[in-house]
Amino acid sequence: MAESLLKVNNIEVVYNHVILALRGVTLDVEEGKVVSLLGANGSGKTTTLKACSNLLHAERGAITKGSIEYQNNDISKSDAYNLVKDGVVQVLEGRHCFSHLTVEENILTGSFIRENPKEAKQDLERVYDHFERIRIRKKSLAGFTSGGEQQMIAMGRALMSRPKLILLDEPSMGLAPQLVEEIFAIVKNLNKEGVSFLIAEQNAMVALKYADEGYIIENGRVILKGKAKELLERPDVKEMYLGVGEEGKTSFRDIKYYHRRKPSFT
Amino acid sequence: MDWVYLIEVLVGGLMSGVMYSLVAIGFVLIYKSSGIFNFAQGTMLLFASLTFVKMTENGIDFWTALFIAAGIMVIFGIATERYVIRPLANQDLLALFMATVGLATFQEGFSQFIWDSDVHGLQMSKFLDIGLLDPAPIFVSDHIPWLDILIPKFDIFASLVAGSLIVILAFFFQKTRTGLSLRAVSDDHMAAMAVGIPLQTVWAIVWAVTGIIALIAGLLWAERVSVSFTLIEAVMKALPVILIGGLTSIPGAIVGGLVIGVGEKLGEIYLADVFGGQGIELWFAYFMALIFLVFRPQGMFGEKLIERV
Amino acid sequence: MIYRETGHFVTNYLKDREIFPLKFDKIIVILGLLFLYLYMPTTSEYMLSAHVIPILAVGLATVGLNILTGLTGQLSLGTAGFMCVGAFGTYNLMLRMPENLMSLPVALLLSGIFAGLVGVIFGLPAIRIKGFYLLVSTLAAQYFVWWFFNSYAWFLNYESSGVVAIAPHMYDYWGLGNLLGVDMQGYPARYLLALTICIGLTYFAKNLLRSNTGRNFMSVRDRDIAASVMGISVPRTKLLAFFVSCFYCGIAGGIYSFLYIGNVDLMIYEIDRSFTILFMLIIGGLGSISGSWLGAIFVYEFPILFTWVGDTIFQGAFNTAVVENVSNMVYGVFIIALLIREPGGFAALWATTKQKLRMWPYPH
Numbered sequence: 001m002a003e004s005l006l007k008v009n010n011i012e013v014v015y016n017h018v019i020l021a022l023r024g025v026t027l028d029v030e031e032g033k034v035v036s037l038l039g040a041n042g043s044g045k046t047t048t049l050k051a052c053s054n055l056l057h058a059e060r061g062a063i064t065k066g067s068i069e070y071q072n073n074d075i076s077k078s079d080a081y082n083l084v085k086d087g088v089v090q091v092l093e094g095r096h097c098f099s100h101l102t103v104e105e106n107i108l109t110g111s112f113i114r115e116n117p118k119e120a121k122q123d124l125e126r127v128y129d130h131f132e133r134i135r136i137r138k139k140s141l142a143g144f145t146s147g148g149e150q151q152m153i154a155m156g157r158a159l160m161s162r163p164k165l166i167l168l169d170e171p172s173m174g175l176a177p178q179l180v181e182e183i184f185a186i187v188k189n190l191n192k193e194g195v196s197f198l199i200a201e202q203n204a205m206v207a208l209k210y211a212d213e214g215y216i217i218e219n220g221r222v223i224l225k226g227k228a229k230e231l232l233e234r235p236d237v238k239e240m241y242l243g244v245g246e247e248g249k250t251s252f253r254d255i256k257y258y259h260r261r262k263p264s265f266t
Numbered sequence: 267m268d269w270v271y272l273i274e275v276l277v278g279g280l281m282s283g284v285m286y287s288l289v290a291i292g293f294v295l296i297y298k299s300s301g302i303f304n305f306a307q308g309t310m311l312l313f314a315s316l317t318f319v320k321m322t323e324n325g326i327d328f329w330t331a332l333f334i335a336a337g338i339m340v341i342f343g344i345a346t347e348r349y350v351i352r353p354l355a356n357q358d359l360l361a362l363f364m365a366t367v368g369l370a371t372f373q374e375g376f377s378q379f380i381w382d383s384d385v386h387g388l389q390m391s392k393f394l395d396i397g398l399l400d401p402a403p404i405f406v407s408d409h410i411p412w413l414d415i416l417i418p419k420f421d422i423f424a425s426l427v428a429g430s431l432i433v434i435l436a437f438f439f440q441k442t443r444t445g446l447s448l449r450a451v452s453d454d455h456m457a458a459m460a461v462g463i464p465l466q467t468v469w470a471i472v473w474a475v476t477g478i479i480a481l482i483a484g485l486l487w488a489e490r491v492s493v494s495f496t497l498i499e500a501v502m503k504a505l506p507v508i509l510i511g512g513l514t515s516i517p518g519a520i521v522g523g524l525v526i527g528v529g530e531k532l533g534e535i536y537l538a539d540v541f542g543g544q545g546i547e548l549w550f551a552y553f554m555a556l557i558f559l560v561f562r563p564q565g566m567f568g569e570k571l572i573e574r575v
Numbered sequence: 576m577i578y579r580e581t582g583h584f585v586t587n588y589l590k591d592r593e594i595f596p597l598k599f600d601k602i603i604v605i606l607g608l609l610f611l612y613l614y615m616p617t618t619s620e621y622m623l624s625a626h627v628i629p630i631l632a633v634g635l636a637t638v639g640l641n642i643l644t645g646l647t648g649q650l651s652l653g654t655a656g657f658m659c660v661g662a663f664g665t666y667n668l669m670l671r672m673p674e675n676l677m678s679l680p681v682a683l684l685l686s687g688i689f690a691g692l693v694g695v696i697f698g699l700p701a702i703r704i705k706g707f708y709l710l711v712s713t714l715a716a717q718y719f720v721w722w723f724f725n726s727y728a729w730f731l732n733y734e735s736s737g738v739v740a741i742a743p744h745m746y747d748y749w750g751l752g753n754l755l756g757v758d759m760q761g762y763p764a765r766y767l768l769a770l771t772i773c774i775g776l777t778y779f780a781k782n783l784l785r786s787n788t789g790r791n792f793m794s795v796r797d798r799d800i801a802a803s804v805m806g807i808s809v810p811r812t813k814l815l816a817f818f819v820s821c822f823y824c825g826i827a828g829g830i831y832s833f834l835y836i837g838n839v840d841l842m843i844y845e846i847d848r849s850f851t852i853l854f855m856l857i858i859g860g861l862g863s864i865s866g867s868w869l870g871a872i873f874v875y876e877f878p879i880l881f882t883w884v885g886d887t888i889f890q891g892a893f894n895t896a897v898v899e900n901v902s903n904m905v906y907g908v909f910i911i912a913l914l915i916r917e918p919g920g921f922a923a924l925w926a927t928t929k930q931k932l933r934m935w936p937y938p939h
Contacts, residue, residue: 016927018934084461091460096456098458109461117443353915358861359707361918367850372906375902375906513707545725552719555715556700559700563703563708
């Protein structure tokens with residue numbers, strides 16, 4: 001079994017002192033793996049990712065229980081800056097490019113974390129090699145690029161800090177199916193170079209196709225985990241998240257059975 | 267029309283414009299890096315110059331006092347970041363704006379509480395032996411015979427200071443990594459945090475630099491008017507300037523200042539009679555800014571609004 | 576628990592649209608109204624003249640600003656200027672119109688409309704200018720209005736001191752006072768008029784919030800491009816917001832001058848007052864009408880309370896300048912602390928508390 005990179009132990013997250021967003025999420029990202037986090041809107045995917053990257057407090061959220069360990073160090077009291085330095089970087093949902101900076105400047109911002117500016121040149125080439133599409137647009141303002149290009153800029157920017165783990169939030173949002181495939185193919189390539197991924201996705205089909213492991217999260221709880229291939233085969237997952245059921249319609253009463261069962265690993 | 271007189275008016279306007287620009291630069295710096303509309307700029311001016319003047323009045327020599335005052339402003343800037351801006355990071359811009367108004371209220375009370383609320387004069391020529399600080403003006407006619415106007419040497423000194431500030435800051439923003447981080451932060455706090463730009467450090471730097479700029483601007487203003495409560499109103503003068511120039515542009519702050527300075531002087535001379543009243547300078551600058559903005563809603567050099575639905 | 580939000584079932588659409596759908600809320604509102612109308616006028620004259628009436632005036636202006644800034648998202652620093660238009664408008668209407676035509680409520684209403692129109696003129700740039708840049712327009716309004724009334728002495732009836740007292744006959748109300756045998760110039764009568772106007776306009780604002788117009792305002796605030804794509808005329812909506820907001824501010828100005836201080840004085844409509852009212856709005860909470868009132872009460876009372884506490888503790892050991900400076904410091908720190916604790920102001924604080932109470936005794 002590979003070394004565990006990120007370990008989330010039963011965390012509880014509360015927004016604004018009253019709104020309970022996560023009520024016990026446990027997950028594990030092993031080194032060199034791609035892990036998908038699936039769930040519907042508002043189920044807590046983004047919150048989980050932000051908890052891992054320490055961006056929660058900016059939205060008045062706080063971890064009230066549990067712990068997060070990265071390479072066996074507790075990081076729940078650390079800050080985003082130090083985390084990026086240690087190799088955990090998040091790509092935010094909805095891209096969040098710096099719209100008044102050019103594409104190249106956008107990508108360069110990711111490299112400020114490191115001391116040596118010369119390495120940035122090489123890294124920039126590496127980013128352009130992965131994302132050929134944005135090389136030709138490097139001088140234009142990021143605000144004027146398309147959604148797919150912005151996603152690539154955001155990912156390229158994250159790549160500049162030479163991360164070990166990328167937390168990728170909803171990369172498929174608002175993109176054409178072809179582009180989604182392209183982005184995930186890049187994820188796979190990067191993974192081969194040794195970067196681990198934790199991906200929050202709604203598009204379960206694609207996410208599971210490219211992932212090694214999957215977690216399904218609902219109402220702030222992990223309700224299911226397993227190997228991505230196994231999850232793809234499960235009838236209940238098929239029904240709920242992939243939209244392909246067995247013959248005929250199943251009644252909701254029947255397909256929700258796994259909700260009531262306590263997850264076996266907590 | 268007496269055109270020599272016109273030139274004199276224009277030069278006078280340019281010179282007072284430089285003074286507006288000096289206040290505006292600090293404004294722009296903070297807005298550019300954090301999107302915060304810093305209303306405390308005026309009280310920073312007051313606090314800095316009051317601190318300096320009180321020290322020199324107590325017999326501390328010029329350079330020591332300048333150094334200490336700059337140190338105090340830096341500490342103050344860092345403290346502001348730590349205790350006001352950081353806890354409010356990512357909040358609504360209006361809340362941040364109001365927080366700086368709160369900061370201004372605090373600082374107004376604070377500076378007058380630890381020092382006093384008297385009017386102080388400042389004459390830098392008493393401390394510094396620079397020719398340009400000599401109160402005697404330059405007679406331009408000595409050099410160009412047909413141009414019979416006066417330019418106070420101090421005005422030239424102020425323009426030089428402002429000019430060098432711009433060059434330094436422009437270099438800082440366009441060429442350094444910190445400068446690029448600043449621009450990134452102003453675009454999107456959350457994303458900047460996500461890529462590991464140390465937001466707090468960036469802001470602390472900006473506030474500290476702004477503090478020093480406030481000291482420089484404060485001293486120059488103090489030399490021209492005096493150190494007193496009225497310095498706070500410099501901020502209201504700087505507002506139309508930065509709005510004309512564009513909130514995010516440092517060259518804009520300068521050009522805006524010059525436009526307002528010249529416009530105000532011309533308005534005072536040629537328009538005041540039309541309106542049959544004194545004191546049109548109260549609103550004239552705002553009307554000029556308004557007309558500018560109707561044609562260019564983001565100011566002359568401001569960043570174009572990029573909007574996608 | 577006496578107060579509960581459950582057990583409330585609507586059976587028709589009319590009931591579904593009530594402002595206070597809960598029975599308990601209704602009772603509280605009625606009790607509050609009884610308190611305001613029956614008990615308040617019998618309290619001391621000092622209470623009315625120094626606390627309640629000024630709060631009513633500035634609170635109304637805050638509600639007005641809320642419509643513009645909180646609902647429509649157009650930042651304004653011209654509130655005091657628009658109040659000034661209202662005050663001078665009321666005065667000149669009372670002074671120059673035939674007495675049997677004009678009475679204070681009518682004059683207030685007309686000058687409110689006038690202030691609204693002035694607001695629309697200065698709101699015109701809002702069609703093109705957005706965000707902080709719009710400050711320039713409202714500041715132009717503030718300074719221009721102030722300068723205008725200062726320069727043309729006609730508006731002050733050529734009073735050289737710059738302050739003109741309001742003649743007693745202006746509180747005549749078509750001889751209503753004599754008819755009822757009530758001193759209409761006295762504070763209880765003034766208070767009742769101010770209160771009635773404020774309650775009426777607050778009710779209107781509260782309803783505006785829930786109407787189609789109010790929703791248009793909010794959609795322009797949240798994303799004006801998206802709103803225009805939805806078929807909402809953004810320029811019209813913005814101008815309407817300017818009109819309604821300045822209408823409120825104008826009436827508030829009239830109340831301030833006529834029912835509170837009893838004279839028309841240019842000095843009280845300087846830029847500082849615009850800031851004070853913006854403070855009230857932010858501290859109360861953007862977009863919340865009841866928040867505006869809470870903010871107004873708080874911001875108005877805070878310096879008074881602070882000075883009073885200082886006086887009782889130190890018995891005048893410090894001179895007024897020191898007290899004022901310290902008051903400024905405490906006030907500034909307090910505002911920052913409050914914004915850090917809850918950037919949404921009292922309204923958000925209240926919503927959080929309510930949410931916590933619902934969950935009680937569980938933490939969440």
